[in-house]
Amino acid sequence: MLWTASLCLLWALSIVGAPVNKQRQRVLLISFDGFRWDYDRDVDTPNLDKMAMDGVKALYVTPPYLTITSPTHFTLLTGRYIENHGVIHNMWFNTTTTEKRPYYQTQFVNEWWDNGTLPIWITAQRQGLKAGSLHFPGTASSYQGQVAMVREVEPLLYNYKNETAWRENTDKVMGWFRDQDLDFVSLYFGEPDSTGHKYGPDSPERREMVKQVDRTVGYIRNSAEQHGLTDSLNIIITADHGMSTVYRNGLVEEITLSKIPGFSFRDLSFHLVDFGPSGMLLPKPGKLEKVYSALKGAHPHLHVYKKEEMPERLHFAKNDRILPIILWADPGYVINGYFPVQFHKGEHGFDNQEMDMKPFFRAVGPVFHKNLEVGPFETVNIYPLMCHILGIQPEVNDGHLNATKHMLVTSATAQDVNFLRNVFTGLAAVAGFLVIVFIVMVSHTMIKNKRKNKRPANLKHLPEKENTKQTAF
Numbered sequence: 421m422l423w424t425a426s427l428c429l430l431w432a433l434s435i436v437g438a439p440v441n442k443q444r445q446r447v448l449l450i451s452f453d454g455f456r457w458d459y460d461r462d463v464d465t466p467n468l469d470k471m472a473m474d475g476v477k478a479l480y481v482t483p484p485y486l487t488i489t490s491p492t493h494f495t496l497l498t499g500r501y502i503e504n505h506g507v508i509h510n511m512w513f514n515t516t517t518t519e520k521r522p523y524y525q526t527q528f529v530n531e532w533w534d535n536g537t538l539p540i541w542i543t544a545q546r547q548g549l550k551a552g553s554l555h556f557p558g559t560a561s562s563y564q565g566q567v568a569m570v571r572e573v574e575p576l577l578y579n580y581k582n583e584t585a586w587r588e589n590t591d592k593v594m595g596w597f598r599d600q601d602l603d604f605v606s607l608y609f610g611e612p613d614s615t616g617h618k619y620g621p622d623s624p625e626r627r628e629m630v631k632q633v634d635r636t637v638g639y640i641r642n643s644a645e646q647h648g649l650t651d652s653l654n655i656i657i658t659a660d661h662g663m664s665t666v667y668r669n670g671l672v673e674e675i676t677l678s679k680i681p682g683f684s685f686r687d688l689s690f691h692l693v694d695f696g697p698s699g700m701l702l703p704k705p706g707k708l709e710k711v712y713s714a715l716k717g718a719h720p721h722l723h724v725y726k727k728e729e730m731p732e733r734l735h736f737a738k739n740d741r742i743l744p745i746i747l748w749a750d751p752g753y754v755i756n757g758y759f760p761v762q763f764h765k766g767e768h769g770f771d772n773q774e775m776d777m778k779p780f781f782r783a784v785g786p787v788f789h790k791n792l793e794v795g796p797f798e799t800v801n802i803y804p805l806m807c808h809i810l811g812i813q814p815e816v817n818d819g820h821l822n823a824t825k826h827m828l829v830t831s832a833t834a835q836d837v838n839f840l841r842n843v844f845t846g847l848a849a850v851a852g853f854l855v856i857v858f859i860v861m862v863s864h865t866m867i868k869n870k871r872k873n874k875r876p877a878n879l880k881h882l883p884e885k886e887n888t889k890q891t892a893f
């Protein structure tokens with residue numbers, strides 16, 4: 421018995437003591453708002469090129485529809501299509517009171533975000549990891565009473581293009597990883613979206629902003645190294661949508677709903693238009709067919725759908741928040757309500773099949789292959805990839821690891837590290853138990869031997885039991 425226990429103990433210790441040389445893996449998810457997949461083609465981007473050499477580059481990625489900021493960012497955080505996660509617009513709205521809140525105010529409308537789908541911060545924290553977020557859409561809200569444990573929400577009227585602030589934010593996030601031992605952080609930069617809107621995607625201003633993004637990518641990687649994170653940090657850089665040039669000044673026949681024969685705003689109880697190329701309408705009771713037939717086919721570049729007839733591929737119908745009539749325009753056009761009030765030179769919000777709506781994707785870190793270019797994939801697949809790297813169980817989602825796992829060096833994922841960690845913990849428990857058994861048995865044997873030796877010579881023939889009894893007195 422003693423021998424068996426000793427052997428078990430030696431075996432367990434030999435396994436537990438074996439070196440587990442796989443490093444725990446962390447993830448930094450970065451979004452540069454509105455960075456179109458091909459923005460590196462007309463600008464020198466040495467740091468993005470270096471990142472592609474050291475890691476993985478996708479030709480492009482496909483965002484979910486509707487291709488606007490808050491909905492597509494929430495897809496990055498949840499792996500769900502927009503109809504499934506419910507953050508269907510940048511603007512919170514109430515069709516009864518007709519109240520609408522703009523992008524920034526909507527960040528603080530908790531029930532808009534917290535409606536059943538958990539972002540990765542919460543899932544990671546529930547499974548024992550530590551998560552943070554800086555300026556990423558959705559950060560201000562709580563989810564089932566929980567928030568990202570380290571978070572920073574930008575103030576109102578924040579200057580999204582200040583490069584010095586970008587560097588400070590980068591160092592802050594790297595400090596979170598190093599000093600607060602975080603496993604996951606999402607980090608948001610508001611450019612080149614604003615510049616793309618204001619000057620258009622083909623402008624010299626946009627090209628300058630891409631150079632600023634590129635310098636920042638170099639800074640981010642350098643900061644990770646300075647903070648001693650190179651062996652454990654995996655950096656994913658992507659965006660929420662692309663950008664497309666808007667045609668105006670008599671170049672095209674603009675889409676203005678009030679000018680369409682048979683259409684009247686009086687037939688609507690609520691509408692969301694004058695918001696780039698997309699719109700949603702809630703007709704008054706009994707007016708749906710009238711509104712629909714007036715708009716359908718009214719302009720060659722205006723798409724009009726009843727919610728239930730939306731193309732399946734867009735995954736933008738099956739949610740109560742989506743209004744009964746959905747409109748979108750072809751690239752080059754925006755949808756105006758009463759008269760044109762939009763003067764951006766660039767817009768997004770178009771069909772996610774349009775190449776101008778596709779974001780870029782880069783990834784670098786210990787788990788990723790080096791110098792690998794992969795084909796396009798949907799951004800719903802980034803969530804299961806991140807969960808896999810972190811070694812956490814994902815929530816129900818619309819993505820699949822099969823779409824992205826070819827980017828990984830299979831032997832280095834945290835899934836394996838976590839598995840080994842579990843094996844390690846299990847074996848440690850077994851070893852602990854065996855040590856106790858070992859100690860008990862050894863002590864027992866020693867006491868027994870001691871007693872045997874102490875027993876008087878004349879009692880040595882007596883049975884063990886009686887001897888024990890006598891000693892007890």
Ligand SMILES: [Zn+2]
Nearest residue numbers: 453454489660
């Ligand atoms: Zn955006």
